[in-house]
Amino acid sequence: MQISAADPSLAPSSTTPTGSAKLGKDEFVKLMMAQLAHQDPTSPQSNEAFIAQLAQFATVELMQSQNENLESLILAQTAGNQTAMANLVGKEVMFRTGELDLAADGTTTPIAATLPADAANVVVTIKDESGRVVRSLELGAHGAGNLDVIWDGLDEQGNLLSAGKYDFEVSATTMDGSVMEGIVSGARGHVDGVSFASGAPVLILGALQIALGDVVEIAEPSASGAAQENP
Secondary structure, three states: OOOOOOOHHHOOOOOOOOOOOOOOHHHHHHHHHHHHHOOOOOOOOOHHHHHHHHHHHHHHHHHHHHHHHHHHHHHHHHHHHHHHHHOOOOOEEEEEOOEEEEOOOOOOOOEEEEEOOOEEEEEEEEEOOOOOEEEEEEEEEEOOEEEEEOOOOEOOOOOEOOOEEEEEEEEEEEOOOOEOOOOEEEEEEEOOEEEOOOOOOEEEEOOEEEEHHHEEEEEOOOOOOOOOOOO
């Protein structure tokens, strides 16, 4: 019987090697035992090398234990942060922003500012998306501290502007007539809920979602609602 070397049925079988990238405590022990089982009897492993392997095994076990402890700590910290964030529901917060959403009925989020000193005059300038000034609110003198302003959505001629996004800027002059520095401006709102959907917690204020890093002040809601100054 003649056998052809080209016979495909006689081709050597090939298998895909399998392995694991994991090298934990169990894998380290198996590797060390395999090394001891296959060492040359005429040249056994030296005591120094064996002790070094035991030290490496102890190091691997310690690192695995530390990793498990770290994971437990992260879980506990995450749970604590979520509980702390949930406690903000129902609070009133001031957050950094230079943008307002004007609804079709003329309602907007209250503008908020913190003045570092007494001001001779405070001005809130509102611009549309093209950068055109649509309203300048002259508020006059105001003492140092918090200042809340609610824009009625009207332009200089008293016409209700179209719903959409508008930019605002708070400026002031000091009692000696110079430009005031260090004004912190933003908006104020009531925290309705907290979302963790994006991985980082965000506060829900109506239709807005505010990152915790943008919050500059947290307070109990006032009995009469947010302070208002309608020019």
